[in-house]
Amino acid sequence: MSGFRNDNRWHERDLMVATQIEARGIRSPTVLAAMREVPRHLFVPPGLQKDAYCDYPLPIGEGQTISQPFIVAAMVEALMLQPTHRVLEIGTGSGYQTAVLALLAQEVYSIERISRLAARAASTLASLGFLVEESLAEHASAPAHQLSGSEGNTHTDFLNRSGHIHLLVGDGYLGWPEHAPFDAIIMSAAPPEIPRVLYEQLAPGGRLVGPVGRFGSQILLRLIRTPEGPDFEALMDVAFVPMVRGVE
Ligand code: SAH
16 A cells, blocks of 8 residues: 555645644654644544544544544653654554554554454554554454555655554553563553553653543643652643443
8 A cells, every 4th residue: 555645635634733733832743744644534433534633532432532633642742752662552442543653663552441442443553554463352363564655755754664553452451561661651541540550561761641530630641760760740631531440
């Protein structure tokens, strides 16, 4: 396949990035390029595709939502990713943010507790040409494809097109110890407090970004693992679905 930007909605993404994301202070050129690149409309249910580039979250089934584009950009920027990094994502959901991460890091390990969402995300990501490896008990592996470059889009040429995605149906409260430590961890659902297990799966200097607290009083936190312990920074008020234990 050729680059994503050959789809017919890239101009809406350029507008989304300019008016919703750059306008609110996101500056990382790689994050902005990844947000321009990933065809968000393919990650939402068919009836909602017309709204895919609007400034709000959308339902993705199973009572879950795909985050507002700005929130995805702000969280991913806060991870400070390098192309060699290994990232853990809790809450694959639609797989949209997983795709953004895979353009910025080398390995993305993503855990989803609802198997139907994980299976759908796996097929969307594979159909876009991402290298996807599934650890989905009930589902056969999707074929892995190599993503080819999008010739002529010089401003996106520095995106990493060989990032691997590893999907697991599991409980994110446990992290993914077999692949720890991670350079970065991103939570797309809100636990009442940061799970210690996740902090312990961060590499020294690693960043964990995610919402914490109950609905109505959540804050987005960045926590950096330092030799002296966690270094906390509150980024903004947010409203995320709760992080729930166990697998469905
Ligand atoms: N980043 C996603 C957002 C999905 S919403 C996207 O771009 O679409 C958050 C997701 O977290 C939901 O799919 C929910 O099922 C999942 N989730 C909640 N608790 C979880 C847990 N303990 N482990 C793994 N996933 C969890």
